[in-house]
Amino acid sequence: GAVVSQHPSWVICKSGTSVKIECRSLDFQATTMFWYRQFPKQSLMLMATSNEGSKATYEQGVEKDKFLINHASLTLSTLTVTSAHPEDSSFYICSARDWVGTEQYFGPGTRLTVT
Amino acid sequence: QKEVEQNSGPLSVPEGAIASLNCTYSDRGSQSFFWYRQYSGKSPELIMSIYSNGDKEDGRFTAQLNKASQYVSLLIRDSQPSDSATYLCAVKRGGSTGTASKLTFGTGTRLQVTL
Numbered sequence: 001g002a003v004v005s006q007h008p009s010w011v012i013c014k015s016g017t018s019v020k021i022e023c024r025s026l027d028f029q030a031t032t033m034f035w036y037r038q039f040p041k042q043s044l045m046l047m048a049t050s051n052e053g054s055k056a057t058y059e060q061g062v063e064k065d066k067f068l069i070n071h072a073s074l075t076l077s078t079l080t081v082t083s084a085h086p087e088d089s090s091f092y093i094c095s096a097r098d099w100v101g102t103e104q105y106f107g108p109g110t111r112l113t114v115t
Numbered sequence: 116q117k118e119v120e121q122n123s124g125p126l127s128v129p130e131g132a133i134a135s136l137n138c139t140y141s142d143r144g145s146q147s148f149f150w151y152r153q154y155s156g157k158s159p160e161l162i163m164s165i166y167s168n169g170d171k172e173d174g175r176f177t178a179q180l181n182k183a184s185q186y187v188s189l190l191i192r193d194s195q196p197s198d199s200a201t202y203l204c205a206v207k208r209g210g211s212t213g214t215a216s217k218l219t220f221g222t223g224t225r226l227q228v229t230l
Contacts, residue, residue, distance in 0.1 A: 032216065034217075034218075043203075043220055043221075043222040043223060044159070044203070044220050046217065046218075049216075049217065091156075091158075093158045093159075097216075101216060102147060102164070102166075103149070103161060103164055104149075104161070104218055105161060106151075106158040106159045106160070106161075107158060108157070108158050109157070109158040
């Protein structure tokens with residue numbers, strides 16, 4: 001299957017600071033990328049969908065000014081958590097799909113802890 | 116009614132047995148169906164995709180789809196302890212853009228393969 005990488009794999013930051021998470025498709029061009037969040041023992045929650053070169057589409061209840069998504073190229077999307085708070089601590093996972101749009105592959109995830 | 120329903124488990128099967136995981140979905144317009152495996156603390160990994168009625172086999176895994184009954188299942192033959200994970204069923208309406216392109220996940224079934 002296709003390979004999606006994420007960086008960093010884990011990050012600890014202080015409350016009020018911002019954190020940027022990168023998601024890269026390594027062996028295919030990702031026309032669409034998705035960002036999910038998962039709290040312990042809960043299912044995946046889709047935060048937003050981004051198409052290359054377009055503004056991200058956020059799911060209901062997700063603050064677009066807090067979770068900034070940029071999908072500037074066909075292989076890179078970034079999620080920036082601005083003014084992070086302890087309740088933002090979670091497992092953030094990106095996923096990518098090519099233009100054919102059939103299968104969707106996940107990155108390894110980024111564990112964010114806000115102290 | 117949830118869009119994609121799975122029994123949360125845990126489903127416990129002895130090593131070497133067949134594990135049967137089930138999923139029902141409510142949207143009759145769904146066209147693409149996926150099974151992901153998620154180990155604790157890790158991101159989901161795509162293991163099977165199925166698009167037409169019937170069975171699809173890949174190694175020890177068989178996906179079964181019945182669109183009339185809105186039912187998709189995953190069989191794991193010769194279950195191994197390493198198969199112990201949460202299995203997520205996901206469905207997609209089809210298309211590469213817009214709401215129809217999003218995956219809708221079930222909450223997952225936790226499988227335990229015992230020695």
